[in-house]
Amino acid sequence: MRPDILNPLFAEAETLEGVGPKLKKPLEKLGLTRVRDVAYHLPDRFVTRRPIDNLDAASVGEQIVVPLTVTEHRSSRSGRGPYTVMATDAPGNYVALTYFGKASYTAKKLLPVGAKRWVAGRLDQYGQMLQIVHPEHVAEDSSGLLGTLNEPVYSLSEGLTQPKVAGLAAQALARLPELPEWIEPGQYARAKWPAWADALRLAHKGEHPAARDRLAYDELLANSLALMLVRADNKRRKGQPLRGDGALRGKLDLPFPLTGAQSRSIGEIEGDLAQDTPMLRLLQGDVGSGKTVVALEAMLIAVEAGAQAALLAPTEILARQHFETLRRMLAPTGVEIALLTGRDKGRAREAILMGLHDGSIPIVVGTHAIFQDTVAYRNLGLIVIDEQHRFGVSQRLMLAQKGRVTPHTLAMTATPIPRTLTLAQYGEMDVSRLDEMPPGRQAIDTVVISQERIGEVVDRLAAQLEAGAQAYWVCPMVRELETEDIAAAEARYAALRERFGDDVVLVHGQLRPELKDAAMERFASGNAKLLVATTVIEVGVDVPNATLMVIEQAERFGLAQLHQLRGRVGRGSKKSVCLLLRGEALSETGKERLALMRETQDGFRLAEEDLRLRGGGELLGTRQSGDTPFRVADLDQIQRLLPIAHEDARLLMDRDGGLSSERGEAARILLYLFERDWGVQLLRGG
Ligand code: ADP
């Protein structure tokens, strides 16, 4: 149970004044459903404005507050252009206050002709004319604007404005309870951080690095602590030692020798499985590094030892692909394997359930359907989770409840994250790394091209498709709003369809799952030749015939993400090409990034470099989902503070593993605050 003291924070956002059905949606879009979320919706940055007497004292581009007298209203003749309010300062300089769309209503109300008003906004120049587009504030006297000289800028969604969000944040901040301190006293004193509630208030008020660091540290501490609780809980659990005699593995007839990294990983897994503490191991390996064979060997060990194994995939299509691959490889062993997804119904499904129940089916592959309550296993010894990052820790824990004794878990991920982040995301797991590619891989040619030459790119694409190849086209990432990403993808899709007709399919995040699956399947089966997508291309999808990848506005992506996307091609025997289209204004860092993409295909190296380059503060727009499990801490803070938080958590666990001391109690509150309460729940269980 969540401690009562947190109740005001977990009240719904609708309990804030002014939040009705109309604001609920845009707030939800930002993930702000409770008072807590609003309080933690920290400003992206602050604007500083200078109060001035007249426009002569300001320069173009500057944020100002200035007294003006309204002289005239002009609406554009077509009615579609901007609505302009002309105004003049004391010496007689004219400035156009420009409003677009519905904002003109506000202008009419706030700025009657002849009135003197204080106006806050950014001074721009449009042709010969000074202008302020959508003044941020308009007030009748200066006192009303003094509070806006240093103002937070929040990220918004459609339907929200800066003042609205600021107002809600203020209300949320007024409801902060006094919470006991959970940070270790020595660290707290050394860092000279403000107390929790003060830190939140300061962080909304101005640039306050100590406050931001403290809030980030809280999140990192909560995460480390929760992962350690998972680990401690796992250590206490009884698992079943699985020792195989090699009989089944010996019958495998692989068309290739294992790489050193594969053999080493299999050895590590074999060692874990033989223990009676359940395995919690992460297999980290770039796309194409050969994780499937490692999973296969692990599952065969379980079967040799008389247990069952289940492989969980995040989507139907991936489950199906794994099933086909594994069935082929298993053929010489005679081991049966079944596929179970949400789609299977009736008799076929019953037969599989029977087989799992009586143990005649030793290996099953599927989506989360394999862990529904109706599915009972005779003796589930090993769970393999593919594309681990798609599943949260809490889901992983639920799976572990499935067996009579806790099954061993092997999680696999193709996201080559840097070591610091591995600790953050998978701190409770042991890690095996496939840091060696199977031999004979063809390097992917990576070419950086100006977006202006898109016509040539389409011609090149046409030639490839003509020759029977398939291709991916990743659409530009627009800042902030997902709807705009989708609009951009739909526009590109429409344009490419004009040229390639039914050969093109479109996939994006808001498609219904059936439609998305259908489109993916048309592409995977070769019926469609070109897949146009936003950045949500299914991870892990294997289409060896796809040999061309086009990525628009490549400079907007993180290196790790570009690498992931590029990994969709280069999977067959044919030469593959990745075209990175770049915009005009490319920063130094942007150039460096794209150059690195050309230079290396080593995912781990790219991940480290990505972190280094982004640490420089150049991270564009929104944080990519799946990037880190954090909402407050940014990459720079993770690097600086995570090691300290991790150590702090470890010490606390050593001294007070049950979290029952005074500080332990405070730490429990922290876990609930950051919704890492699955950690606390484990405490009670153990
Ligand atoms: P991923 O790690 O992305 O899941 P896969 O397991 O799908 O990679 O393997 C990618 C491809 O490499 C497959 O076609 C697989 O058969 C092949 N492969 C795996 N291991 C080796 C190896 N040791 N030597 C050669 N090819 C391999």
Ligand code: MG
């Ligand atoms: Mg895979």
